[in-house]
Amino acid sequence: MIYFLRDKNNHSIIECSVYDNDLHTNVNIREYTMGLFDKVAEDKAAGLGYLDIGGKAMDWAMVISDLSEIRGRWWEGERDFGDWNNVDEFVNATFKEAAKKLELRLVTD
16 A cells, blocks of 8 residues: 655655555655745744744644654554554554644545
């Protein structure tokens, strides 16, 4: 299964491939950067700096960074602490939460 987080223009920001109980992520640097620029502009319009905690730009950077490390999170223990039965359930739950927070769409293939 492949999980994608996509923006309103259907551009993939990050994807995670799950095969045989292992996983791999890939961040599309161009789309990530364009999304970050959009979030910085939104923060600026709201009177926030681009590094302000709670701002959309900082959330964007932190969430995508965390997702890019999802393989390590799985293998370093999170597989033992959740309500999931396998890596697919973990990735699905994690990507679903991120999609909601970042106002992206979760697409699977």
